[in-house]
Amino acid sequence: MDIENDQEPSVPGRELVTICLLASVAGVVIGGVGGAFRWCLNHVERWRLEMVEWAHTLPGPGWLVPVAITALGALLAASIVRWVPLAAGSGIQHVEAVDRHQADPPGFAVLPSKFVGALLGIGSGLVLGREGPIVHMGATVGAETARRTGNADQVRLLQTAVSGAGLAVAFNAPIGGALFVFEEVTRTFRFRVVVAVMFSVATGVACSRLIIGDAPDFAARPVATPSVALLPAFVVFGLLTGLVGAAYNRLVVGSLHLVDSFRSLSPVTKAAIIGGLVGLLSIVAPWAAGGGDALVQHVVGGGALALPVVAWYVLLRFVAGPLSYAAGTPGGLFAPLLALGALWGLLYAGVCEAIVPGIDSSLAIPMAIVGMATLFAATVRAPLTGVVLVVEMTAVTGVTVPMLAASICAVVVAHATGTPPVYDSLRERMLGASPGTR
Template identity: 60%
Template sequence: MTTSSPGSTPAHDGVQGSVVVCAVAIVAGAFIGFVGGAFRWCLERADALRIDLSDWAHRLAGPGWLVPMVATAVGAALAALVVRWQPLASGSGIPHVEAVYRGDAEQPELRLLPAKFVGGVLGIGSGLVLGREGPTVHMGAAIGAAVARCARLGDATVRMLQTAVGGAGLAVAFNAPIGGVLFTLEEVTKGFRLQTVLATAFAAATGVGCARLVVGDHPDFAVPEVNSPGLGWLPLFVVFGLATGCLGVFYNRLVLGFVDHVRLVPRIPTVAKAAVIGAVIGLLMFVQPLATGGGDDLTQSILGGRSLELSVVVGFLALRFLAGPLSYAAAVPGGLFAPLLAVGTLWGVLFSGCFDAVWPGSHASLAVPMAIVGMSAFFAATVRAPVTGIVLVVEMTATTSVLVPMLAATAAAVLAAELLGSPPIYDSLRERMPAEPGKDLV
């Protein structure tokens, strides 16, 4: 284990200090558990209302497509107004958590909590293709920092605890406690210092336990029993992983391209930009509701065994591949993880379908395994946290039968992305954070 990190402090490295840190992590973990559980509950209700609204709009006489366009535009604009009040609430928040841990940014204040919560419900709930995990991580970081400051801990320990409880936020968002811990260690701290491991584990365990009191205890996706692909298919999964790495590099560049170009549009207020993007996503929602939002419903239908025509899969993949980066460019509260998982699922189904078209045979059984592997491989290619991606997907699907091909494909995806010289998405977004206070963060 590493012996030092940006979060280390001699005053709290002893046994007594570790006990205090773990106690603070438990208290903060309970807070983010209930807050994150409530946030997820609100988004689930918003998803249901959004589907009902789209169905109602189709039954209207006249231009019913205006209804979801206006609804999503208003939701995105209101979320942008929240960001105008609290600029730090913009975007995922994970780049800011990483910057704070490195000592490159100020610790988040507790007033970030209502801004991220309300702005996230407005933006994500209205249909923007964003994930709940970014806001939940950022809210966890704000809670961790606030509780640590109340305990009068040192600055370095506060930064470590905001990181640990931020990881607990990811665990709460996906009901994946081990994945949340690994995210903190592999993606943010990039080290395994014992005190950080303990604080994150206590915060994640407490947070997920409390969140389950709100949203229940079940995996994110209900997946029927999946047979493990034979060893002979392993080379195919490696090829799939290499192709996924290339796709992940393209997706990262698309995200950054949309963010940069939308930000540089002159003389248009950020609220108006968000409203325009919301209107575009709203029109897409009218055409195909499953192409909008975080993507859980679409992913569940695929992992549940629903068969889709290859042309339909291509359509969904193209729409979500563009709608995710466009939604993120609106600079409202929302993350990248959940949309990444949906894209990875679709990509896995498309790859297996194309393979079956080129080499016809009894390959239908590969569709769901390839979709599950696609989730972890695409996540790892963009975020560059392979172990986190694998464990997250295993916990979210409660499936271990595809672990061997998942390891091979995920490693191949990361290798391809590294060979192409593409930096991890959060490193690129962190570099784009403005140095001056009061400006929008991505």
């Protein structure tokens, strides 16, 4: 990551004022849009879980109801992508490509397409995250706001800056959203970008909290700071998670290639088939479908899960996430990664408790929280962003040191495998493909 200061030309006062005003306006807009999206998604997700419970009470083939609903949601979301191809997938790779002058900034049509398409896909049960659509909607809002000035440089600047506000709104994590821009999107600190990011993030999160509240996303049970003697356990966990993250990245890209290989089927048909499979999965294991917020809350809140059940969910979500992403509907990777990381940490803690003397069940929640940040770091290769996001989402600071140790170990191992960061792979795929941008 480069830190540019003396090398960067000074910003004229009038331009700086313009950037601050535009970033603030765009932040207010994405705060309202992103907050409304989260509010809608929360209600749709609650309805989905209630629907799955209701389906279990139906006589005969009641299990077909969730299958049909997820298939229909995926089909409708993929139909929207047919009209607006840029709405497919996460959108973060497109934000990065625009910042690198490899693609054009998004047009306004991306915003309603992402909003509705992601509600249909994620809300029906696909294992996708809310953050990708909100980040892309933020980039769209930023680009559209700056277009009013007629300055091409500010269009790219604002689309990049307000994408960070989108991530901040998605996770109610303002510092994490800002770091995401510096560590992952631009990989540099430039004064104009820093100013635009800070203004858009501050106004965006402030506005979104009027809709979704200002509490952390997850109410974690109080966690005592782990003993320094346990640090080697976190280091080993980080090394193993590096391998898991590299495998997950390969599976994401491999799933896209596999689904694309069925050329005789239309994208809408393939999305419906994948939706049906995930809907069937939700009958067998309801928490294996969807973004995973309810599952994470159960884990970090101290809810009980038997070790075989945890292992089962790890396996299911490890496969269901990349498969859902391959459907090509609007949706991101972050939120499912956080859920998978929490489960993976819980599984590791359970194994350690069974085989390592001196380790007991008190390690479970700290390891689950560390797992969220560590798997994120291994796949995205943005360890500081992952650590800060998880700290802001859980309001748990006692595991910061083991989280940093595990995350950097995971990044080193994942890098050593030769597997690129997931968004680098997706960006290369997007630039080398025809209209799809998954």
